[in-house]
Amino acid sequence: MSSNEPQIPPAAASAPRSATARLAEFLEIYGPYDEESARAEASRCLQCPETFCVAGCPLGNRIPEWLQLTAEGHFLEAAALIQSANNLPEICAGPCPTEELCQSACVLNGRGDPVAISALARFLNEYAFTHGAAAPVAPSNGLRVAVLGSGPGGLACADELVKQGYAVTVYDTWAVPGGFLANGAPALALEETALLRRIEQLRRRGVEFLHGVRLGEDVTLEELRGRFDAVFLGFGAQQARPLHVPGADLQGVCQALTYLLPQVTTPPPPLPHLSVAGRRVVVLGGGDTAMECLHRALREGAAAAHCVYRRDAARLRASRREYEAARDAGAAFIWNAQPVAVLGNAGGAVVAVRCRRTQAGAPGADGRPVVELVPGSDFEVPADVVLVAFGFDPVPHPLGSELALLARLSDGRLRVDADLMTSEPGLFAGGELVRGPGLVVHDVRDGRRAAASIHRYLFDRRVNQLAASETDHLAPT
Numbered sequence: 001m002s003s004n005e006p007q008i009p010p011a012a013a014s015a016p017r018s019a020t021a022r023l024a025e026f027l028e029i030y031g032p033y034d035e036e037s038a039r040a041e042a043s044r045c046l047q048c049p050e051t052f053c054v055a056g057c058p059l060g061n062r063i064p065e066w067l068q069l070t071a072e073g074h075f076l077e078a079a080a081l082i083q084s085a086n087n088l089p090e091i092c093a094g095p096c097p098t099e100e101l102c103q104s105a106c107v108l109n110g111r112g113d114p115v116a117i118s119a120l121a122r123f124l125n126e127y128a129f130t131h132g133a134a135a136p137v138a139p140s141n142g143l144r145v146a147v148l149g150s151g152p153g154g155l156a157c158a159d160e161l162v163k164q165g166y167a168v169t170v171y172d173t174w175a176v177p178g179g180f181l182a183n184g185a186p187a188l189a190l191e192e193t194a195l196l197r198r199i200e201q202l203r204r205r206g207v208e209f210l211h212g213v214r215l216g217e218d219v220t221l222e223e224l225r226g227r228f229d230a231v232f233l234g235f236g237a238q239q240a241r242p243l244h245v246p247g248a249d250l251q252g253v254c255q256a257l258t259y260l261l262p263q264v265t266t267p268p269p270p271l272p273h274l275s276v277a278g279r280r281v282v283v284l285g286g287g288d289t290a291m292e293c294l295h296r297a298l299r300e301g302a303a304a305a306h307c308v309y310r311r312d313a314a315r316l317r318a319s320r321r322e323y324e325a326a327r328d329a330g331a332a333f334i335w336n337a338q339p340v341a342v343l344g345n346a347g348g349a350v351v352a353v354r355c356r357r358t359q360a361g362a363p364g365a366d367g368r369p370v371v372e373l374v375p376g377s378d379f380e381v382p383a384d385v386v387l388v389a390f391g392f393d394p395v396p397h398p399l400g401s402e403l404a405l406l407a408r409l410s411d412g413r414l415r416v417d418a419d420l421m422t423s424e425p426g427l428f429a430g431g432e433l434v435r436g437p438g439l440v441v442h443d444v445r446d447g448r449r450a451a452a453s454i455h456r457y458l459f460d461r462r463v464n465q466l467a468a469s470e471t472d473h474l475a476p477t
Contacts, residue, residue, distance in 0.1 A: 033123040035075070042070035045115050048107055053117065056105035058441045059448075061085040063102060063117055070120060079128035082121055083135075087156040088444055090125035090194045091181065093118045095288065096441050097319040129197065137205050141165035143458055146228040148172075148215060149235030151179025152440045153431040155198065156447030157232050157454075158207050164455055169208040169228070171219065172235070177209045180236060181440070221402040225426065230454045233403075233414070233422070233429040234447060241390035243284065247342030252350035256289050256389035260296065277301035280382050282353050284308050284339055285389030286315075291322035293387045294331040305331045306381055310338040310358050310371050334381065338373060342386055352380040391437055411436075419453035420446065428454055 033041065045067040053063045062081055069078035082089045098104075098118040106114035145161050147154045150172040158168045176182050178195045203209065213219055215235075224231050240255045242248070259274050281297040283290045286309035297305045307326070309316065312335050316323055327333065334355070341354040357377035360369035407415040407423035413436060414422055414429045421428050430446030432438065 032126065033119060035073070035127075038075075038120055038123045039071055039073055041116050042067045042120055044108065045071070046107060052105035052107065053102045053115075056102045057085075058101070058439070058445050059085045061102070066124070067115065067117075067120070070124060075124055075127045076131060076133050079124040079133060082124060083128075086441075086444060087159040087448065088152055088198060088440075089121050090129075091152065091198060092441050092444060093122040093125075094194075095181070095319070096439060099320045101441070134201060135163060135205065138163055138165040140167065143167070143229045144169070144227070145454060146171065146224045146231045148224075148231065148233050149179060149431070150174070150177040150199070150209065150211070151181060151234065151236055151431070151443060153236075153443035153447035153450075154179065154232070154234035155202065156444040157234060157430075157451045158202060158447075160448055160451030161454065162202065162205050162207050164451075166455075167206065167208075169210060171213045171215070171224075172209070172211045173214050175212055177211050215403070216401055221427070225424075229458055230426045230428065232447075232450050232454065233427070233433055234431050234443070234450070236392070236432040236443070239393050240388070241393060243339070243342075243386075243388045243390070245339055245341050247344055247350075250342050250344040250350050251348050252384055253342055253386045253388065256283070256285070256293050256387045257392075259293060259387055260289070274385065275300070276385050278303050279384035281305045281385045281387065282308060282381055282383040283387045283389055284353075285391070286311065287317045287389060287391060288319060288322045289391075290387075290389035291318045291326040291331075293389055294326040295329050297385075297387075298326075298329045298331060302385075304382075306334055306383075307331055308334045308337050308339060308353065308355055308381065310336065311360070311369075312336055315368065337379075338371065340373075340378065342383075343380065350383050350386055352382050353386055354378055354380050392432075419457070420450045421453065421457070426457065 045064055047064050047068065051064055054060055057063065062085065066078040066081040069075075069081065079089075086092055096118065102117050103109075103114040106117070108114045141164065143165075144167045147158050147161075147168060147170045150170050154170055154172070155178075158170050161168050170177070172179065174182070177199050182195050199209065215221070221231065240257055242255075243253065247253070254274055276297045277300055279302055281294075281302045281304065283293045283297075283305065284307075286307070290307055290309075294305045294307055305326075313333070336358045337355040338358050339353050340356045342350055343352040343354055345351050355378065357374040357379075358371045359374055361372040362370055364370045406427075409415055414433045416422055416429055416434050419428075420430050420434070428450045430450045431443045434446070435442065
């Protein structure tokens, strides 16, 4: 390094909790910063003229600015700046794969550790909550908006709208508000109290939450559009992708969410708890849900926990943090393998998963190499429990239902315009219904965009109504 280059301070990153500690508790992977270490870590930012980290954030968060404020000890100002771009910063900081987004763009990569943007964002927002920082309650503008879905997109949309004086009611099918984050997301990345605290703050600011409400059964779109000035559809993909191989119906084969839900939902749903203590667990899939299954199984005393993933480690969909947490807890990974059958005994119980080796083929439509099976490469992985974590798809809507009548793309996603409005005026949509599976931060971005579009739509409508009224008033009789 030349004498003209800035000296890079060593990282002051918060250390991950030990694997032993994480196996004994349902807490986040990484411990929090204190004020001194937060200032030290934030001071490592080089304040680059070209802000690659901002470009790497889907929300365009003004990262260098709030890092500078943090380094100077202006924690509340820094937190306010974060929240101006992200309605759920302490929530995004957990499951958001910052090592692939903002932190991967940090110029310190390759010369040392990048600035720990995610952990600092969590510290700042914890500091803001602890010191009583809260958005003021806006005066009512007399308009009402319904938000369907209390996941990140719905919460962000509700937050933006209530700031502008809208009366917002959030509907959700889950018994606990918060969507999948509160009812099945990896607990390693997100402590439940952070989400529930944010929801309670929204309640205090006037947002109404109605949970256990099913669209089409308990309430219809027609009813909602009659009661509200606009509606936002923000619920996500809720149907687990099945395992299509011989033996998938054997005793011991279970969807990942069925295994996770009874342990994270209060009150628990009417699902039997699947005991894995002393048993050999095989998890199929490579996302964060698969990592959570591995970690929970080991926490509950599984004799072994294997993850079978059809691609290599470099193409794992799970965040690096979740993968490392599962690996450090004792999970084993079988790369480049795909299940072709589940084997059972005479009693119909699982005894093994038959897998076949895979190799990367030519790039597919999504740019990722197509997975090809290697003939004659079968092998077996002993198993007593098989957890299927292939991800989720939107629940198909019955023909003739209100949602089925909305314009769609060829793959079933809702068709929306540049303002996220569907084919029905005043009905907006975002998140997985529109994009397909994505990140929490993408849902937040959609919720914010939808709120801005709803505000413009209703403002323009009111202006047009006033103009029409004025025209009628001035018209000769």
